[in-house]
Structures are given as C-alpha cells and as structure tokens.
Amino acid sequence: MAGNLELQGRHGKSRVRVARVWRRPAAAGGDVIAEWNVAVSVVSDCLPSYTSSDNSAIVATDSIKNTVYVKAKECTEVVSMEEFAVILGRHFTSLYPQVSEATVTIVERPWERVAVDGKPHSHGFKVGVEKHSTEVIVKKSGSLLIKSGIQGYSLLKTTQSGFEGFVRDRYTLLPDTRERIVATEVTAWWRYPFEHVSQLPSKPFCFTQRYQDVKKVLSDTFFGPADVGVYSPSVQNTLYLMGKEVLTRFPDISSIQLRMPNLHFLPVNLGSKENPLVKFADDVFLPTDEPHGTIEATLSRPMSKL
Numbered sequence: 001m002a003g004n005l006e007l008q009g010r011h012g013k014s015r016v017r018v019a020r021v022w023r024r025p026a027a028a029g030g031d032v033i034a035e036w037n038v039a040v041s042v043v044s045d046c047l048p049s050y051t052s053s054d055n056s057a058i059v060a061t062d063s064i065k066n067t068v069y070v071k072a073k074e075c076t077e078v079v080s081m082e083e084f085a086v087i088l089g090r091h092f093t094s095l096y097p098q099v100s101e102a103t104v105t106i107v108e109r110p111w112e113r114v115a116v117d118g119k120p121h122s123h124g125f126k127v128g129v130e131k132h133s134t135e136v137i138v139k140k141s142g143s144l145l146i147k148s149g150i151q152g153y154s155l156l157k158t159t160q161s162g163f164e165g166f167v168r169d170r171y172t173l174l175p176d177t178r179e180r181i182v183a184t185e186v187t188a189w190w191r192y193p194f195e196h197v198s199q200l201p202s203k204p205f206c207f208t209q210r211y212q213d214v215k216k217v218l219s220d221t222f223f224g225p226a227d228v229g230v231y232s233p234s235v236q237n238t239l240y241l242m243g244k245e246v247l248t249r250f251p252d253i254s255s256i257q258l259r260m261p262n263l264h265f266l267p268v269n270l271g272s273k274e275n276p277l278v279k280f281a282d283d284v285f286l287p288t289d290e291p292h293g294t295i296e297a298t299l300s301r302p303m304s305k306l
C-alpha cells in the first residue's frame, strides 16, 4: 500500500539483443548461433522508489540488461531459448530477496544454416521468415509457466478449400464455394505442463526440437498429403484440426492457442456483360489483407498427466 492507494509495479529491460555463438568443428555439425531479442520484467518490492526518492531496493534495468550478457556468456553449452529464459528468471528471483517474480520473453531471429552444393555449411546462415518465441514466468517459490510460440508462419493452398452453409440473410453477398484459395499467417502459442522448476526435463527433451515438431504438425495438417491435400470446409475447422493434432501428438503440451487470419484472395472480374475484360475462372485474384477475417481459438486438455 502506498498511502491509501494500491500500487503494483514492475520494471525491467526490453529489446535486449544478444547473439550467442557456440563453436564446433565442421565434423560435429559446425558453429551454432542464436540471436535473441530478450525482455525481462520483474515484480519487485521497491515501493519507496515510486512514492519517494529512495531507490535502495531497485535492481537497475541497466543491471538487468547486463545480466542477459553475463548469462549468455555462462551458457557454455548450447541452450534453447526456453532454457535460457528459465535461467534468467531463476537468477533474478533467487539472487534478489525483493524480486518475487520474473517474466522473460524472448523472440528469436530465425538464422538458418545454409547449404552449399547440398552440404550444410559449417558457419554460414541466412535469415528465415517465421519466428520462434517464448514467455517464461518464474516465481521465487520455483513455480513456473512456460509458453512457446510461432509468429509469421504464412501458409497458402491454391485449392482444396471452400466455405458454404453459413448464415444467409439480407447482409449476405458471399456465395457458397467449394473452390477457393485459403491463406493465413499463423500465430500459435502453446503451453508446457511444467509447473515447477523441479519438473523441468533434464536433458533429452529439447524445446527447440519440440518447436520444429509443432511447426511440422501445424503445416502437415493444414496442407494434407502432398499429392491430394485435404479439403478445408472453413478456416475454423482447419484451425481446430491443427490444434487437436498438436495436442494428440505431444502429451508434453497442455494447451495451444491459434490465431489464423483469413487473408482473402478475391476473384477478379473486370468489365461488363458487353465487354468482359477479365472473367474469373479460378485463375486471377486480388490478394488483400485489408480487411481480413480473424479466426482464433484455444484448445486445452482438462488436466495434463505428466
């Protein structure tokens, strides 16, 4: 309490950019690089700094920033973003008595190893598109919440999509169709069931591998088999099947939130009856994301048994 007012504050540092290289001989797969954009925010008992000029309990945001680099240096073995976020969260909540909770958010710049003449390069990378992120909340008690996600995952099918049987009233112009392009930019966040630092898997479970697995399941479900695909009756149904498949395949994921905007490809018809300049035959489209449909859902297991 500050006087008769409730005060809840938090502070930290955002956009802390760090790149960590782990050196390995070419025979062992070559160098590994991670480039991370880190945000740390702590809940800290430093009330007097808000209500008076007493800063004695503040862990300076500059020190928080420095700590990111110190911890990156100390990670002599390759770590995943999720593990690094836990390391940071545990650090702040255990070193400082006044810090009760830390939230660490990391977005990765997707550097991907290049191949030259079909051979993975030992130290060459190019930047990919979709981004892996994580948000970790650590409390002083060791209680934990770990989420990972993907952003900017753009997927499109030229066919095997339709939309029909929806509400038809005086506001409806959209015709039923069983033939359209469906395109989206998936944002997904999934939650791991580890609720205490003591439950964290020691080694072989690898968050980075799980990210790749989830990404593959999302796109395989979206597209269907390579030759024939799979029919999508709506973005809603495809979203549901994608989330369900992730939860079915990975017992160590307890819930998944999916956001899949419907990025429209509008049929192009130009001209008039007398002068049909361009008549649409499932071939020429006007792509637009303004406006776009917004479709999102969260799927979870009632209770995860792990």
Ligand SMILES: O=c1[nH]c(=O)c2[nH]c(=O)[nH]c2[nH]1
Pocket (backbone or CB within 6 Å): 163, 174, 233, 234, 235, 236, 262, 293
């Ligand atoms: O897959 C779709 N879901 C909708 O809810 C919707 N609404 C719309 O106009 N087109 C579509 N497509």
